[in-house]
Structure formats: C-alpha cells, structure tokens
Amino acid sequence: MKIAKFPHLRIGRRAVASLLAGAALLPLAAAVHAADPIKIGAVVSATGPASFLGDPQQKTLAMYVQKINAAGGVLGRKLELVLYDDASDANKANAFTRRLIMQDEVDVIVGASTTGATMAMVPQAEAAKVPMISLAAASVIVEPVKPYVFKMPHSDRMAAEKVLGEMKRRGFTQFALLSDTGGFGKSGRTETLKLAGTLGMKVAEDQTYGEKDTDITPQLTRIKSSPAQAILVFGTGQAPAIIARNYQQLAMKQPLYTTHGQASTEFIRIAGKSSEGIRMPSPALLIAQALPDGDTQKKVSVSYAKEFESQARMDVSTFGGYAHDALFLLVDAIQRAGGTDKQKLRDAIEATKGFVGVSGIYTMSAADHMGLDVSAFRMVEVQGGAFKEVR
Incomplete structure (x- = not known):
C-alpha cells in the first residue's frame, strides 16, 4: 500500500522535451531542471507487526519534509517524499523498492524499518546504484x-x-540469552555469542522464541533454574513485553536486560508494571530533557521530541529518531554534494563527519557505513513508568 506522495509542481517529460528543442529556450530549460524536486523514496512498516517502528518513522519523514519545504527546500529545490508501507512484509519491501527505482525514479531511498525488509531491498539499490539509508539495526x-x-x-x-x-561491571560472569528467530534476533544472537567469548563470559542458557509467540514461560522457566546471573532479551516487536510479564509472573530474580529494540514508551505501555527495573541501551533521545546543558545532543533531541509530540500527538520514540537523523543527514549530504547526482551523493554520505543527530554523532567512512560506536548508547532503566539514565 502506498501511504503518501507529497506533491509539488511537476513538469511532464514531453513539455521538457519541447523546451529543449529550441536553443533559444535552453536557459529556461536549465531553470526548470534546477527547480525539479529532490525525490526521496521511503519504505517503512507503517502497519503490521512492526508498525511500532514504521508508524513514527512515517510521521517523522512527512513532518520534516513539509517543514523543510516551507523553509525553501534544499538548494532551492523542494523535497518530494514518495513513501510506501510494506505492512511488515519483506516481499512487499522488495516490490516497492523496484517501483521507487524504475517507476518513481527517486534520487535516494530511506528504509526499511526492519532488517529482513532492508535485506530484501539491498540488492536492487546496489544494482541501480541508488543511495539507500536503512532504518534497521542488524550489522549485516x-x-x-x-x-x-x-x-x-x-x-x-x-x-x-x-x-x-x-x-560485567555488576560482577556477573554468566548470563542467559533469549533471542527471537527474526532477522534482528538471529543477528543479535550471533554477535552476542561471539562477544561473550571475547569478554570471558559464559552463556548459561541460549534460548529462542518466535516473534509472534504469546507465551515464553517455558524458556524462562529453564533460565530461572539455570546458573545465569542476568538475562538479555534480543528481539523486536511486542514479544519482549510479553517476556517481561512472564518474567514477573515467574517471580524471577535475575536482572532483565533488553536491547534498543525496546527503547520506546510503547514498550512500557504494553509491558505495564512488568517493565519496572528493566535496563537497556538507548540513544540520548529518550532522556533528552535530563541531559546536561553541555551535552552536544541535547538541543537537537529536545527539539525533535517537542515537535514530534506536538504534531503527531504521541510519545517520541527512538525509531522515529532514526528517520529524523536519516533525513537531515541526507539533506546535509545533498548540500555538500551540490545536488543529487547519485555517485556524488553516495560519496557525500560516506564522507559525513561529526553529524549531530538524536541517535548519536555520526562519522562515516569507506569502511564504516553506520558511523556510530558504543559511546552513542546510554544505559537506561525503567523507573516509575519512565526511562532514567543509569550512571
């Protein structure tokens, strides 16, 4: 399903051809070309199981495209957002990517919301040499x-x-890993097992669950009776909230950790009181107001949170924050590239240095197309129904 296409003045190909036919009209044709929109294609999971990711991303992109255009656009050109909802389906993401490239002729692609959908899009973006900025997390x-x-x-x-x-700082030497069987969970499990070995930590239990499971009590029961001193849940969607409730029902004592896949107030809303005490890594955005005034990310984080919550009438989330950063990093790269030539734009994105976003401070390179390190994370804990930084 196509969510929205944000219109602007468009000139048909035949009209442009007619203008170019006369040498006397070449200056006018150049002016028309200069005014062509910058076409940003996007694929997000606005509906379906991953809508908690894609819905705030859709709202964020639409809100800021409108704001940028109201301020005059980029390099004197308006932005046109062509956005499709993959309904949390990787096959649809693949089909929409083909449409964005072949039919919509976009200059750049933002998306998808999930790792599986992103990986379904990657081959087409690479083959067509269209710059693509994913909003999903897996290292792959x-x-x-x-x-x-x-x-x-x-x-x-x-x-x-x-x-x-x-x-490790808390003195734990062995832990239980509980990961989902989706793309993010699988990749996270692989990375966690490798890292545990380098840190000299033992994985006392290695359990998995399905993304749509509604009861994870059996896996948690095994973990409860294991020598694990803490638990790490690696997954996205609503299942981690179910895990939190099952964990409380079993009166488990091992500290429970999740990943940044739960870094939103939606997780607290779904898990309720069961979320109390859970710790997770998070971007600065979730604790924006509590950041010290000298924190480089405070201004942009507070501004985004205020604008999003005012216009979208819902709590800000780190997932929408990734869309915010993708759009503004892209705008910065277009300005540095002097336009939307795909090779120059790709090069400009790769050359990004010190870009301050709500998710971190990005510095990319030929060897690093993410641009963040672990210092971009803050450890937070759910306390009194809100996120508080653990210092």
Whole structure:
C-alpha cells in the first residue's frame, strides 16, 4: 500500500522535451531542471507487526519534509517524499523498492524499518546504484560494506557490547540469552555469542522464541533454574513485553536486560508494571530533557521530541529518531554534494563527519557505513513508568 506522495509542481517529460528543442529556450530549460524536486523514496512498516517502528518513522519523514519545504527546500529545490508501507512484509519491501527505482525514479531511498525488509531491498539499490539509508539495526546491513547502502540505528553488536559491559561491571560472569528467530534476533544472537567469548563470559542458557509467540514461560522457566546471573532479551516487536510479564509472573530474580529494540514508551505501555527495573541501551533521545546543558545532543533531541509530540500527538520514540537523523543527514549530504547526482551523493554520505543527530554523532567512512560506536548508547532503566539514565 502506498501511504503518501507529497506533491509539488511537476513538469511532464514531453513539455521538457519541447523546451529543449529550441536553443533559444535552453536557459529556461536549465531553470526548470534546477527547480525539479529532490525525490526521496521511503519504505517503512507503517502497519503490521512492526508498525511500532514504521508508524513514527512515517510521521517523522512527512513532518520534516513539509517543514523543510516551507523553509525553501534544499538548494532551492523542494523535497518530494514518495513513501510506501510494506505492512511488515519483506516481499512487499522488495516490490516497492523496484517501483521507487524504475517507476518513481527517486534520487535516494530511506528504509526499511526492519532488517529482513532492508535485506530484501539491498540488492536492487546496489544494482541501480541508488543511495539507500536503512532504518534497521542488524550489522549485516552494512557488513560487509555495500557501496550504496548505509544505516542509522546502532548495531546489534553495539547493543550486546553495552549490555554485557554493564553486566560485567555488576560482577556477573554468566548470563542467559533469549533471542527471537527474526532477522534482528538471529543477528543479535550471533554477535552476542561471539562477544561473550571475547569478554570471558559464559552463556548459561541460549534460548529462542518466535516473534509472534504469546507465551515464553517455558524458556524462562529453564533460565530461572539455570546458573545465569542476568538475562538479555534480543528481539523486536511486542514479544519482549510479553517476556517481561512472564518474567514477573515467574517471580524471577535475575536482572532483565533488553536491547534498543525496546527503547520506546510503547514498550512500557504494553509491558505495564512488568517493565519496572528493566535496563537497556538507548540513544540520548529518550532522556533528552535530563541531559546536561553541555551535552552536544541535547538541543537537537529536545527539539525533535517537542515537535514530534506536538504534531503527531504521541510519545517520541527512538525509531522515529532514526528517520529524523536519516533525513537531515541526507539533506546535509545533498548540500555538500551540490545536488543529487547519485555517485556524488553516495560519496557525500560516506564522507559525513561529526553529524549531530538524536541517535548519536555520526562519522562515516569507506569502511564504516553506520558511523556510530558504543559511546552513542546510554544505559537506561525503567523507573516509575519512565526511562532514567543509569550512571
């Protein structure tokens, strides 16, 4: 389903051809070309199981495209957002990517919301040499580096590093891993197992669950009786909230950690009181107001949270934050590239240095198409129905 196409003044190909036919009209044709829109294609999961990711992303992109256009656009050109809802289906994401490239002729692609959908899009973006900025997290999206593919979220490896480092500081030497069988969970499990070995930590239990499971009590029961001193849940969607409730029902004592896949107030809403005490790595956005005034990310984070909550009438989320950062990093790259030539734009994105977003401070390179390290994460804990930084 196509969510929205944000219109602007368009000139048909035949009209342009007619103008170019007369040499006397070449200056006018050049002016028309200069005024052509910058076409940003997007694929997000606005509906379906991953809508908690895609809905705020859709709202964020639409809101800021409108704001940028009201301020005059970019390089004197309006932005046109061509956005499709993949309904949390990787096959639809693949089909929409083909449409964006072949039919809509976009200059760049933002999306998808999930790892599975993103990986279904990557081959087409690479083959067509269209720059693509993913809003999904798994390391496999940019490792190995793919010339035209970038991503905004912190990686699964970074989340594992932040959580296991926190566990180790608390004196825990063995933990239980509970990961979902989707793309993010699988990749996260692989990264966590590798990292545990390098840190000298033992995985006392290695359990999995389905993304649509409604009861994870059996896996948690095994973990409860294991020597695990803490638990890491690696997954997205609503299942981690169910895990939190099952965890409380079993009166488990091992500290419970999740990843940045639950870094939103929606998780607290679904899990309710069962979310109390859960810790997770998060971008600065969720604790924006509590950041010290000297924090580089405070201004942009507070501004985005205020604008989004005012216009969308819903709590800000880190997932919408990734869309915010993708759009503004893209605008910055277009300005540095001097336009939308795809090769120059790709090069400009790769050359991004010190870009301050709500999710971190991005510095990309030929070897790094994410541009963040573990310092972009803050460890937070749910306290009194809100996120508080663990210092």
